[in-house]
Amino acid sequence: MTQTQYIVTCNEQIASGIWSMRLRGNTAAITAPGQFVNLQLPGLFLRRPISVCDWSEDEMRIVYKVVGEGTRYMSRIEVGVSMNVLTGLGNGYDIRPCGDSPLLIGGGVGVPPLLGLAKRLRMSGKAPQVLLGFNSDKDVILADEFTRLGCTVQVATMDGSCGIRGLVTDAIPDHYSYYYACGPLPMLRALLAQMTQDGQLSLEARMGCGFGVCMGCTIQTQYGPQRVCKEGPVFRNTELTTDI
Amino acid sequence: MENRLETSLSGIRLNNPVIPASGTFGFGREMTAWYDIDCLGAISIKGTTPEPRYGNPQPRIAECGNYGMLNAVGLQNPGVKVVVDNEIPQLSQVFHQPIIANISGFSIDDYVFAARQMDQTDGVAIIEVNISCPNVHNGGMAFGTQPQAAAQVTQAVKAVTHKPIYIKLSPNVTDITQIARACQDAGADGLCLINTILGMRIDIARRQPVLANRYGGYSGPGIFPVAVRMVNQVARSCQLPIIGCGGVSRAEDVIEMMMAGATAVEIGAQNLVNPLACKQIIEDLPKVMDRLHIHNIKDIIACVNE
Missing domain, CATH: 3.40.50.80 (Nucleotide-binding domain of ferredoxin-NADP reductase (FNR) module)
Structure with a gap:
């Protein structure tokens, strides 16, 4: 986990209401597919957690759907804008x-x-x-x-x-x-x-922090309460109940 | 060497007045990934009840534009035994400053039980008694909205403990000074205020409350003026030391809160959006003090009341 600045290098619509954004910056904190980043957006208090679609050494790609104020703002961000991002959050998939x-x-x-x-x-x-x-x-x-x-x-x-x-x-x-x-x-x-x-x-959840301290996104699992942002967002099927 | 940021709560020395607020910093350990937490004045750890609690159903977080957020977590915690046996000892290994144990309950007996456990736990310097959680039913805030009930909890906890007892007050009252004085008269060593303000958001597309719990506690920059006002009101009507809390997001806010009457200051929601907030505020404080010609931070406590 780290806080870092990324520069938007591409932000384009790829389907109905769906956008693809590429950001240039240090991706060293991303260690597994399925991890997420938490984006700071001007005019909004909480950050927006978005899963990492793919990444290379110095570039990250996110693909997001415009569903509310935050993602609507994101769809209007222009190339060259610098963004404050918490990166390498969550566990990701174990291959x-x-x-x-x-x-x-x-x-x-x-x-x-x-x-x-x-x-x-x-x-x-x-x-x-x-x-x-x-x-x-x-x-x-x-x-x-x-x-x-x-x-x-x-x-x-x-x-x-x-x-x-x-x-x-x-x-x-x-x-x-x-x-x-x-x-x-x-x-x-x-x-x-x-x-x-x-x-x-x-799993997806409404998050406060995205790094495990507010308990906002906790779900019940077979092994007790687990934070989607910290123990997750990826869970083994054996950990989950069908009433998630 | 002289430490310009030093302050003290009931004889307990703090290297600086900056304390992460309960519920926004986990049990501290999680935050070591971001910075060396030993720079903090103290830590108020996640609110603890006698039994483990999952808390409220999802969703339990809602945004309030630029002004802050609502939470209806509902005191999720692993129970006092796990906190005392695991969390506090683990925190003590990486954190060598005072630990403030925040406790909550649904009956006087709950508070007494949790307070006794914390009183006997090495590393706990101060017990913060939360009588102001707006997110649980039949308890929490119920004790913080009536002077008599607040006094009963205070008295019962004081009777079984030796460590300083700070009562965390609710802003969801007509006159906070009445509650504050009741706690003072019942033997409290200090006060912490304010907890979150009861709020609500509605998803206007779905025509439904955003939070599953319907209502939640409002925190963030939007509540700062309310917190400063209440800290000042209490400082003017009580003699107890105050931990000021509510919407503090930068070094200037810490100074303002102390000028209103706080001896130390808790940072809450800001930790969630900027994990480095407390560290940055501590680093900024001397610069802001220089600009304002403040030599020692202690000198400004309640200065607006002079």
Whole structure:
């Protein structure tokens, strides 16, 4: 964890209401895919926690949906603006237990952190299957980037306008060694009830601090109260209950 | 060498008046990732109850624009036994300044139980009795809104402890000086004020309260003027030392709070948005003091009342 300044190098819309921002700066504190950053925005007291989509030595990419005041402000930030960021927050995904054929399951704006994960799985010689769910074709993000990494990609949309019609949970393949998920709570609950192999799920929460001191984002788990920002945001399926 | 920032609470020397407020600094240990916490005047650790508590349902944080935030955490803590056996000893290994143990409860017996445990724990210098948590039902703030109940808690805790007892007061009252005087008359060694102000935010798109608990405690820069006013009112009507708290976000605010009547100052919500806040405020204080021709920070305590 560290506080640092980043310079915005790109901020562009990539789908309906979804934006991709690239920031240049020191990324040394980011150690695992699925970690997040907490952005300070002028005129807003609390920082905005956003998952890291991907990163290199001196650049970080975040992909976010405009849902409120903070993200609306973010969508208007211009190239060259300097941002105060708490970086390298949370635990992130552990790629060690992935097995031979890991399955990545993303829903909507939960998809971005899986891209950084897919890249690291590819770097360790794995061929991830990727299952992405969206409402409609206008909401689809990053699918082609997973393909370019060499992943097998299946898209599901609620209205059938892209890929298969239905939910990601309707399209779980028969064979996979382990799964990694990020998406809306109903999707995560369905996965906890349905999946036959173990996996890791990334949660979202309203946060105060983002680094474990305010207890604002705590959830109940099989092992007692856990902070989404500190012990999470990624939890093992065995830690979570279906009433998350 | 003379320390211009030195202050003291009930005979306990603090290297400087800056104290992270309970609930915004965990049990201290978590913050060592950001800086060497030994630079702090003291630490007020996360509010502790006799039994472990999860707190309120999610969501329990809401924003208030530029002015601050609401929280309805609801006293999540692992219970006094874990705090006494694990958290305080671990903090003591990395922090060699006074530890302020913040306790809370739902009955007089709860307060007595937690206070007794803290009184017997090495490393605890001061016990801060929270009778002002707005986020729990049937307890917490109920003791802080009636002079008689505040006096009862104070008296009961004083009867079983030897360490200085500071009562943390609620701003959600008609006349805070009545509560403050009741605590003073019941034997309190000091006061800490203010806790959060009860507030509410509504998600206007969903037409629902933002917080699952409906209401929550408002903290942050927006409450600073209210806190300064209440600290000053209490300083003018009581003789007890005061830890000023509420919306302090920079060195100038520390000075202002002390001029109003505080002997030391707690920093709360600011820690959450700037983890380095307390360290930076301590570093800035001498510069601001130079600018204002303040030699020793102790000299300005309650100066507006002279």
